[in-house]
Amino acid sequence: MDITTFVIKHRDDALLVGDYNTYRTQLSRQLLAIRKRLSRSTPKTAKYTTKDAITAEQLGQNHEFAHLILLTAERAWAHAMRMKSTHAEDSTGQAISRSIRNHIVSRLNKAAKSAEELVTLLRDQTVTKASDIDVLEARAYLASITGAEEFEKQAEGQRSADAKASKHRWQKCLRGYSEARVIYAALLKETKKDVFREILANTVDPTIRYAAYQAHLPRTIAIATISKKNFPREDPWLVAAVERLDPDALRDEITPTPGKSWASLLSNSG
Known part of the structure; x- marks a missing residue:
């Protein structure tokens, strides 16, 4: 299905010629076109009625149902990013108001719900x-959206001097982006696609580093180590699927102790 490529191409194509509002407008047009093709649109003269939920059977027969869900999530994401970028361009230097922050979070939550719907449907693989x-691509997309939602919930405050409280506040953000990082890194190793490398370098890794700073984690801890520690291991299918792509995806890295070389550690481990 090339979920990641589908999403990133849509973002890049729109943002190359416009901004997040342009992207949101394009998504609205694309969603209308897809709904018409799938007979899920409401005629102009008819009263709006809630459409039936998309089923796994429909998804298996036509991948446009997956595109419908993804573009719905992306439109909510684009709305959140538009509000955030509009504030960033504001020269007054004032912090984002609580009402705007809540609106940003609500749009990201809506995007996450759509992404979760796709994950739930795809898990019925037969x-x-x-x-x-x-x-895995759907899971990584969902994790990055939920991570962004948690990021916005905490991003209004300054770095707290209370390390324990800060670690607790930023835990969900780290968990979301850590899941995304482990999956995207495994996908990169398996497929060698540049799209995964770009996501890691441009979005996921910088966000993990910032969240780790806010959580008072030492800068000396590698991003890969942080992501492995915060990865949700309670899902057996997810752990197994990631390790099938990369057996070392969740394996702790060997750290040499003072006075011991890498060669001696490796020889002892054998």
Whole structure:
């Protein structure tokens, strides 16, 4: 299904010629077109009625149902990013108001719900014909959205001197982006696609580093180590699927102790 490529291409194509508002407008047009093709649109003369939920069977028969869910999530994400970028361009230097911050969070929450819907549908792989990579890409997309939502919930404050409280506040953000990082890194190793490398370098890794700083984690801890420690290991399918792509994806790195060389550690481990 190439979920990641589909999303990133849509973002890049729109942002190359416009801003987040341009992207949001394009998404609205694309969603209308897809709904018409899938017979899920409401005629202009008819009263709006809630559409039936998309099923795994529909997704397996036509991938445009997956695109419908993804573009719905992206439109909510673009709305949040538009509000955030508009404030960033404001020259007054004032902090984002609580009402605007809450609106940003609500749009990201809406995006996360759509992304979660896709993950839930794709997990029925016998019906949707989705591969493990399809499900992992959907999981990574969901994790990055939920991580962004948690980031916005905490980003209004200055770095607290209370290390314990800060670590607790930023835990959910770290958890979301850590899941995304481990999955994208495994996908990169398996597929060698540049799209995964770009996501890691431009979005995921910088956000993890900032959240780790806010959580009072030492700067000497590698981002890969932080992500492995905060990865949700309670999901057996997710852990197994990631390790099938990269057996070392969740393995702790060997750290040499003072007075011991890498060679001696490796020889002792054998």
